[in-house]
Amino acid sequence: MKKILIVEDEQLIAELERDYLEVSGYQADIATDGEQGLRLGMSGEYDLIILDLMIPVINGYVVCKQIRETHNIPILMVTAKKEDVDVIRGLGLGADDYITKPFKPGELVARVKAHLTRYERLVGGKENKEVIRIRGLLIDFDSRRVFIHDREISLTIKEFDLLYFLATNPNRVYSKEHLFERIWGVDSMGDAQTVTVHVRRLREKIEDASVNSEYIETVWGVGYRFRL
Known part of the structure; x- marks a missing residue:
């Protein structure tokens, strides 16, 4: 129970x-x-x-x-x-x-x-999923661990789920509403806002402002996409 x-x-x-x-x-x-x-x-x-x-x-x-x-x-x-x-x-x-x-x-x-x-x-889940490596980013689904330039970073459940979904569907643009439905699966007055906050936190954790390391792009008026 x-x-x-x-x-x-x-x-x-x-x-x-x-x-x-x-x-x-x-x-x-x-x-x-x-x-x-x-x-x-x-x-x-x-x-x-x-x-x-x-x-x-x-x-x-x-x-x-x-x-x-x-x-x-x-x-x-x-x-x-x-x-x-x-x-x-x-x-x-x-x-x-x-x-x-x-x-x-x-x-x-x-x-x-x-x-x-x-x-x-x-x-x-027991399904094996491959490790994703994109530039300096490594995502291991089975262990639910994420590394950036060999340094492990700590993500919340929803941060990891959002990152993994975007990374496994690169170069596709998803609206905030679609991402909320896919990751959270419940309706909420603050759905778009929830996605916005989680994307901002992900960027703070995985992107380095000193180098060209943008992973999640904002497509203004549409949503977000993961850039290879």
């Missing part, structure tokens, strides 16, 4: 989320503040974390950042704010997706199921 950690200080909301998840066949625990959420999230006992950003003691941004430094499990960010800057900040710290309050519990369960399914498929 998959274990879900709910980090939420509003007790009624947390209990409602837990009830819906348990009815759907998941085991769910609740942490009511950031300190408890960080401790439980770092334990390695959970398959996915639902993380509210506005929680006491330690806010959700810090919790997300610290968990993401050592764990690659899906993190679904919950926010009552709709401002782009808050969403971008949360995604930039490693959250895989976000949902804005108020939301329907059924929608939350659908997001959880989608992310768990994709995570399990991507890290548990």
Whole structure:
């Protein structure tokens, strides 16, 4: 049984989320503040974390950042704010997706199921895939490791999935909407924004401004493509 950690200080909301998840066949625990959420999230006992950003003691941004430094499990960010800057900040710290309050519990369960399914498929698959080498970049799907000029870099689950998809389909232009559907697989008001943030983080990690090392090109008004 998959274990879900709910980090939420509003007790009624947390209990409602837990009830819906348990009815759907998941085991769910609740942490009511950031300190408890960080401790439980770092334990390695959970398959996915639902993380509210506005929680006491330690806010959700810090919790997300610290968990993401050592764990690659899906993190679904919950926010009552709709401002782009808050969403971008949360995604930039490693959250895989976000949902804005108020939301329907059924929608939350659908997001959880989608992310768990994709995570399990991507890290548990036995299909052998060749190592991709493009200029100074090396991508090993089986080990889910990425090297740039022989130096290993750390990517989140979605960063790796996005990079691998683009690299295995070079010179083709994909819209942000297509990439979101392909990598995240769920509808969201912030789909294009989610892709934009992840592309920016990928560029920061794999591209060297001092040399001609652009891998992901922006095709203005259309989307992105991976350049050989």
